[in-house]
Amino acid sequence: MPAAFKWGMAMCFSIFVGAVMQPEQGIEMDGLYLLLVLKEMLVGLSLGFFTAMLLYAVQLAGSLIDLQSGFAMAMMFNPQTGIQEPQTGRFFYVLALLFFLSIDGHQLLIRGILASYEWIPIQSMLPAAVSENLVTLSLMIMKNLFWIAILIASPFVGTLFLVDIALGILAKTVPQMNLFVIGIPIKMAVHFIVLFVFMPVFLIVMEKLVQTMVHSLEQMLQILGA
Template sequence: MSILNLLPIFLLVFVRLASFFVTAPVWMERQIPAPFKWGAAFFISILVVGLVEPEHIIPMDSSYILLVLKEVFVGLCLGFFVTVLFYAVQLAGSFIDLQSGFAMATMFNPQTGIQENLTGRFFYIVAMLFFLSIDGHHILIRGVLASYDWISVDSWLPSNVSDNLVHLSILIVKDMFWIAILIASPIVATIFLVDIALGILAKTVPQMNLFVVGIPIKMAVHFIVLFVFIPVFLIVMEKLVQTMIHSFEQMLKILGA
């Protein structure tokens, strides 16, 4: 195949990879320079373009713009739906801080441009380190490269893709809340027992100022249970990665049906 025939295929491969790197975990962070994202997509596209075999030669006419938009949509979907599951750890941290009294102690995250809870940010950093330690970024790259076997660059999306995507998004959001509850439940339950004990103490010793005593106790219990909970958090992270891989596979089946 000549270079002129490879150029339309290369551009479609590059668009899908670049769109994926914009929304995928690790690469979507603001501290990752934009030239690195585009450069990674460019050089991976050079390696992949020879393996992509469309059924026919792709002409660069008016329909080619629609193929480019389709590749943008596929890349954004593959990265976004995986990233949504990563927000489960930040949601769990919000649940914990709301119960322990740290809900007002937010910090500005320059990566996202919003205020985030302290425990949620801590969980997100630990989750990202765990993800990198198991070569999760390599898993994502292999997944997006496998998408060319499911979704050819010269094919169109199936007619029922919108209904299936809505159904899958509901399942992913459900899994996100379920994983967040699994992460937050030990600490939230422990602090709830502390609240019950403080309530009993308030009835027993009315002259005690629980507003002064209760908040430091809840904060101390928060840090102690958090320290003990870290090994359990890593176990839940394995469940998160498995759910992420399963959602990625479901996304490929829907877009390439």
């Protein structure tokens, strides 16, 4: 998604939300007005950051899987982030986005934007304890990110670890065999077999991911609104 399109969509959402949500009293164009604008930017960036961070858990899981299966040698350029990403991680990320859209997750985010103005009125500033509580919430979300990534990657990593053990035993029993030539194709084939079997479980993990995301957004709004 080009940056210009994202900025334009953010501007459209701002116009729509501004037409719906009206402050109880007028806000004067003074120094406090600039602080309120910065406060609204902080709230919006926090909503987007905490939502995207949990979606990046599937990309982290794909990176762990590709490191074990050998697909890390073939990286794919992601124009959205401008960096090289593993193929399985990108595949999981696209599946997560499609799952998120299929359950109307975008409508959930729009309702979250509208709810943020109910929890945090436009004319009010953020409480003093926001920064400390946001750091605590960020650490909790990071813990959930790694936990979900390990949960997704564990079937692949465990199966490929058993394949490595089998190849190691085979290397000892048949030293004439070149395992470097046949080992990588075997691990890739096992990778695709496990991926095919794991797909129903992946949807269950995505449901848990969305629940964690909704809970994190509610906690963030409570912290910012205090």
